[in-house]
Amino acid sequence: MPDAVGAVTKGPGRQPEGAHGTSASAAPSSVARADKETRKALLRSRFVGCLVGGAAGDALGAPVEFLRYPEILARFGATGITGYALAYGRMGAITDDTQMTLFTAEGLIRDGMRRALGNRGTVEGLVAAAYDRWFSTQTGRPPRFGRDGGVLEWPPAGDGRSQDGWLMSHDDLHHRRGPGATCLAALEAMTVLGEPATNDSKGCGGVMRIAPVGLVHGWVGYEPRKTMALGKALAALTHGHPTGAIAAGALAVLIAEIVRGRDVKEALACVHECLARERHGANTEDALQRAEKWAQQCPDDPVAAIPHIGEGWIAEEALAVGVYCALTARDFSDGVIRAVNHGGDSDSTGSITGNILGALWGAETIPASLLEPLELRDVITELAEDLVAFAKWYDGDPGDASHQPDHALRARMEQKYPGY
Numbered sequence: 320m321p322d323a324v325g326a327v328t329k330g331p332g333r334q335p336e337g338a339h340g341t342s343a344s345a346a347p348s349s350v351a352r353a354d355k356e357t358r359k360a361l362l363r364s365r366f367v368g369c370l371v372g373g374a375a376g377d378a379l380g381a382p383v384e385f386l387r388y389p390e391i392l393a394r395f396g397a398t399g400i401t402g403y404a405l406a407y408g409r410m411g412a413i414t415d416d417t418q419m420t421l422f423t424a425e426g427l428i429r430d431g432m433r434r435a436l437g438n439r440g441t442v443e444g445l446v447a448a449a450y451d452r453w454f455s456t457q458t459g460r461p462p463r464f465g466r467d468g469g470v471l472e473w474p475p476a477g478d479g480r481s482q483d484g485w486l487m488s489h490d491d492l493h494h495r496r497g498p499g500a501t502c503l504a505a506l507e508a509m510t511v512l513g514e515p516a517t518n519d520s521k522g523c524g525g526v527m528r529i530a531p532v533g534l535v536h537g538w539v540g541y542e543p544r545k546t547m548a549l550g551k552a553l554a555a556l557t558h559g560h561p562t563g564a565i566a567a568g569a570l571a572v573l574i575a576e577i578v579r580g581r582d583v584k585e586a587l588a589c590v591h592e593c594l595a596r597e598r599h600g601a602n603t604e605d606a607l608q609r610a611e612k613w614a615q616q617c618p619d620d621p622v623a624a625i626p627h628i629g630e631g632w633i634a635e636e637a638l639a640v641g642v643y644c645a646l647t648a649r650d651f652s653d654g655v656i657r658a659v660n661h662g663g664d665s666d667s668t669g670s671i672t673g674n675i676l677g678a679l680w681g682a683e684t685i686p687a688s689l690l691e692p693l694e695l696r697d698v699i700t701e702l703a704e705d706l707v708a709f710a711k712w713y714d715g716d717p718g719d720a721s722h723q724p725d726h727a728l729r730a731r732m733e734q735k736y737p738g739y
């Protein structure tokens with residue numbers, strides 16, 4: 320396990336009380352001495368923080384996703400929305416952003432299991448199959464693809480449902496929560512697992528779901544270039560415009576760098592390097608530069624700054640609004656409150672901001688008021704913990720025994736995440 324996870328939570332210039340990690344001045348040598356259990360706990364905190372934090376930002380934004388800013392003020396008063404409000408018939412309701420993030424994580428784990436078992440396939444194919452299961456939760460249409468990646472006969476002759484796995488067994492994931500039209504259409508049209516979508520969309524539906532790529536790939540065998548490529552490839556399953564994919568690759572790298580102990584500014588430096596190598600990286604680069612400029616010039620007035628960065632309906636703007644909020648947040652709550660109080664795609668910008676700040680500061684910095692009412696909190700936490708277990712052996716050579724899980728872990732994981 321790399322030492323990097325224990326290396327720091329410097330914060331984006333501001334750091335909340337209670338944020339985990341060593342202080343900004345901690346020497347690398349002291350980090351290296353951190354015992355294994357401490358590092359494991361820090362890694363868990365970042366993974367759970369990223370997924371639960373994203374869900375909390377999503378749920379905070381859900382009631383105002385389709386409201387203009389003056390409408391938010393009219394409904395919630397001069398401070399805007401500052402806590403959960405009723406959406407989809409309950410408090411703390413998650414939306415499609417969180418649902419799809421969970422299926423991204425599930426697909427990545429199942430791809431790791433595929434590799435451990437020596438099954439055929441690709442990571443794009445396995446995550447596409449996970450998105451097909453999400454499509455199924457939204458439409459009631461059974462999952463279409465079988466163990467071999469081929470289209471299933473339906474009804475299946477044998478164990479059709481056995482392929483669904485643990486995640487899909489949760490009935491509360493099967494609610495429609497404003498699923499993106501582009502994602503639904505692309506998945507409906509998908510005939511070959513892992514093939515990129517043929518549309519020209521750069522909606523934020525690719526970037527909003529991509530954080531698990533950064534969690535998993537920030538780990539063993541990390542290379543920013545590969546993380547960028549995988550983030551792009553998984554977003555391109557539903558979004559055909561280059562920027563729809565590149566913004567997702569950028570968030571994956573950002574999360575990976577943060578999990579490895581960088582602060583947001585340091586992580587952004589790596590993202591900029593990656594974008595400079597992208598032929599179509601200019602849209603995303605420009606949006607991030609706007610976010611950083613406004614974070615520097617206008618850190619205390621997000622209501623004034625965010626409209627200059629974007630509304631978040633398109634991928635690079637959703638990422639940029641998330642980055643502005645992460646750079647200027649005083650604490651986790653402040654960050655996600657900033658991220659949802661504008662006239663744009665509040666649940667997606669809330670989700671991305673929550674992903675970043677949760678990975679940066681850890682699960683302990685998410686307040687109980689956002690944690691306790693959060694829908695599917697236990698499922699999200701358990702999936703994040705499974706990602707921790709999985710991240711340790713994911714990227715190893717399948718033939719390298721040192722990267723294989725122990726037998727009990729492997730049996731449990733295989734039950735929950737079949738390798739196809």
Ligand SMILES: [Mg+2]
Nearest residue numbers: 414415416666
């Ligand atoms: Mg949504």
